[in-house]
Amino acid sequence: MDENRPLGPDQEMISYIYKAIMDWSGDGFLVIDENGKIIDINQTYVLKLEGTNGLKREDIIGMNVLDYIPTSLLPDFIHVNKPIHDVDVQQKIADKFLNNTKEQYLISTRATIYSPKRGVLGAVAQVKFYDQVIRLNNQLKQVKQELDYYKNELIHVSKSSQKTPNDSLTSIVGTSDAITLTKGEIVKVASMDFSVLVLGETGTGKELVAAAIHNASSRKNGPFIKLNCSAIPAELFESELFGYEAGAFTGALKKGKKGKLEQANGGTIFLDEIGDMPMSMQAKLLRVLQEREVDVVGGSKPKPIDVRIISATNKDLQTCIKNKTFRSDLYFRLNVICIHVPALRERKGDIPLLAEYFLNRLNTQYQTNTRFGNMVLDLLEDYGWPGNVRELINVVERMYAYAEAGIIETIHVPFLLQHGTHNRHFSKGTLNEQMDHVERSILLTALEANQYNCKRTADFLGIHRSTLYKKMDHHGISRLASDL
Template sequence: MQSEMGKLVEDNRKLQQRNKELEMIFDSSYDEIFVTDGQGITIQVNSACERNYGIDAKDLIGKTVEELETMGVFDQSVTKKVMDTKQQVTMFQKTSQERFLLVTANPVLSEDGSLQKIICNSKDLTEVKKLKKKLEEMEQLVEKYHEEIDELKSARFSGYVFVSKQMQHVMDLVSKVAKTDVTVMITGESGVGKTALAKQLHNHSTRQNQPFLTVNCGSLPENLIESELFGYVEGAFTGASKGGKKGLFESADGGTIFLDEISELPLHLQVKLLRVLQEKEITRIGSIKDVPVDVRVIVATNKSLEAMVEERQFREDLYYRLNVVPIDIPPLRERKDDILPLIKHYIELVENKYDKNVSLSTDAVQHLMNYKWPGNIRELENMMERIIVTASGSEVDVRELPGNITASKQQVVHYDTIDSLKNFLEKQERELFQDLYKDHPSSYKIAELLNISQSSAIRKIQKHISQK
C-alpha cells in the first residue's frame, strides 16, 4: 500500500514537473499563443501577448474576444470567425501596439462536434513588413538611380567639352527642354558653339531620328532664301525646276530646322516664318495650296534682337514667338575653367587626325589660358590644329605660339613646375575632383555635374581621392 502511494506521489511530482516544463515552453514561444474556450473567453495566453497588445497576460484572462475587439486591442477577431465556421482560419490582424500579425486559429472539437477550445498562433510580421517596405523603397530608389543614370547616359553632349558652372547651367536647361517641341533661341558671340548646341537639342529630342536641317539666313542671297525655305511650284518664276521643289521646311517635316543668323531674315519673310510657328503650315511660291508641316524651330543669333525690334528691323510678334526659351552661351573668356579641357580635347583630336604626339610647355599653357579668345571655341579649335601641325618637335614652347597670343597681356599664373600639358591637366583634374568630392561625396552627383558616366566618376574618385 505504501509502495503504491509512493508511486502515485512520484507520478504526481513528475506530472507537475512536466506541466511546468510545458508552461515554460508555452510561455517562452516567440510566437503568440492565445487560447479561448468555445464561447470565446480567454483562458490562457503566453507572454508574447503582452508585447503584441501592451496588456499584462493576467488582464487578458477572462475577457471575451468580442470585448477585446471593442477595446481596440486588435482590429478583428480571428476567434470569432472560427466560432462561426468551426474550421481553421488564417488572417492578418493589426493590434493597438501597431503590430502586424499573421494569425492562424484552430478549433478543438469534442467527440460530439461541439467547440471546446480555439487555439490561435500569431506570427509577428511587423519587422518583416517594415523590411518589405524598406525593400520597396530601396527598389524605388534603385529604379530612380537607374533612371538618372540612363538620363545621364542619354544626356552626354558629344563634342561639348566643359567643366564650368556657367556651361553646366546651360546644359541643365538643354536637358530640360530637349525632349519638348518648344521653340528655342540660342544667343552668343560668334564661335561659341550655337550650331553644335542646336544639334544637341535635336539629338536628345523625340525627333532625333528625323531630319535636322541647318539654314544660315545670312549666307543665302535675299532672292533665293524664300524659295529655299518654302519651296516653289513649277512655273513659279523663270528658271523654276520642272515639277517644282520642296522647301527646307517641308524637307524637315517631323524633324528640326535650325535657322542660324535669324537676325538676317528679311522682313517680308519674317511674316511667313511667323505663320509657320502659329499655323504649322507653309505655302510654296506660286501656289495657293497650304501644306501642313510638323517642324521644331530652333534659331540662333549673335545680335540683339530686342534692339532690332526697337529699331523696327525685326518684327516684335515674331521675336516673342521665337524667344520662348532663350539659351545664352557665354563667351570663352567668361568661363576660363573650360579652356584647359578644350585644349586637351582638340589636341587629342588633331593628334589622332595627323598621327602626331605633341605636348605643350607650361609657359605655352599659361599664355593659352590667359588669351581672351575673341573667336571663342572656333578660334581655339583652329589654333590647336595650327599649333600641332606646325610644331617642330614633341613639345611646343611659347616661342612657337602665334604672335597674337604671345603679344596679348598675360596675367601671372603660378603653377608648380610641370614638364608637359599631360601632367598639368592631371593636376587640374585631381584638384577638381577633390574639390567636388568635398561638397558632393557621391559618384552620381559628380557624374551629373561633369556630364560623365557614373563608372567614369567612380574611377576618377578612386584615382584622385580613395588613393590619396
C-alpha cells in the same frame, strides 16, 4: 579738210554713228585736239559737271581742257607720238566738278587719237559714272552671291552624305559653372517641343547647342536641317526656306524643290543668324509658327508640316526690334525658351580642356602624338578669346601645323596671344612697328575667327568694311581668301 565738201556715204554713216554715241550714251565723252583744246563734249558729261560755273556745252567747246577740268590727265595722251590708252578707277575729282553727291567714283578710259600719217591728232576720254558702276557691280555681286551660296550648299550636302551629325552633350566640352548651367538647360528643353532661341557671341558654339537639343529630343531620328539666314541672297530666301512648285518662275527646276522647312518635316530646323532674316520673310515664318503649314512658291494650297524651330543669333534682337529690323511678334514666338551660350572668357577654366580636346582630335585624324609644352596652356588660358571657341580651334590647328618633334612650344603660340596676356613679352622695334605688328595680328585672328568673312569681321571689330579693307591692304593681308 574742207568742211563744206559733201561727205561720202561711208563718212556720212560714220558721222551719224559718232553723233548717236555722243548724244545717247549714258557715259561721258570728252574730245581734245593736239593742243589740249576741247573740240567736243557730250551732254551727259556737261550735266554731270554742271557745277563748274554753270557753263553750257557751246561755252565749253574751245576751252583748254585744264581750264575746265584742272585735274584732267587727258593732256598726257597728246604729248606722245604713238597711240596709247589707259583705264583707271578714280575718286571724284572735286566737289565742285560733280554736283551729285552720290558720284563717289568714276571709271575713266582715255586714248590717243592717232593717225599713222599725221601722228597724234588729239585724245578722247570716256567716263562711266558711279551710278552705272554700282548698278553693274550689284548685278555681278548678286550673281556671285548665288554661286557662292549654291557652292556652299553643295559642300554641305557632300559632307552630310559622308557622315551623319551626332553632336550631343558629350560634344560640349567643359566643366565650368557657366557651361554646366547651359548643359542643364539643354537637358530640360530637349524633351519639349517649344521653339528655342540660342543667344551667344560669334564662335561660342550655338550650332552645337542646337544639334545637342535635337539629338536629345524625341525628334532625334528625324532630320536636322540648318539654314544660315545671313548667307542667303535676299532673292533666293523665299524659295530656299519655303520651296517652290514646278514652273513657279523662270529657271525653276522642272520637278520643283522642297524648301528647308519641308525638308525638316518630322525633325528640327536650325535658323542661324536669325537677326539677319529679311523682314518680308519674317512675316511668312511667323505664319508657319502660327498655322503649322508652309506656303510653297507657286503652290495652290498650303502644306502642313511638323517641325521644331531652333534659332540663334549674336545680335541684340531687342535693339533690332527698336530699329524696326526685326518683328516683335516673331521674337516672342521664337523666344519661348532662351538659352545663353557663355563666351570663352566666362569659362576660362574650360580652355585647357578644350585645347586638349581639339589637339587630341587632330592627333586622331593625322595619327600623331603631339602634345602641349610647358606654359602653352597658361598662355591660352590667360588670353581674352574675342573669337571664342572657333578662334581657339583655329589657333590649336595653327600651332599643331608648326609644331616640331611632336611638342607645341610657346614659340608656336601666335604673337597676339602672347601680347594679349597679362604677362606681356614686348618685341624689339619702334612703337609704330610694334603697333603695326599687333594690329596685323588682331586682324588675322579676327579674320580666322570669322572664317575670313569680311562683313562679319568688320562687325566683330566694330569698324566699317572699307576700313577693314584698307587695313588688310596696309598689312599685306590678301583678300583672296575672304568673301569679297
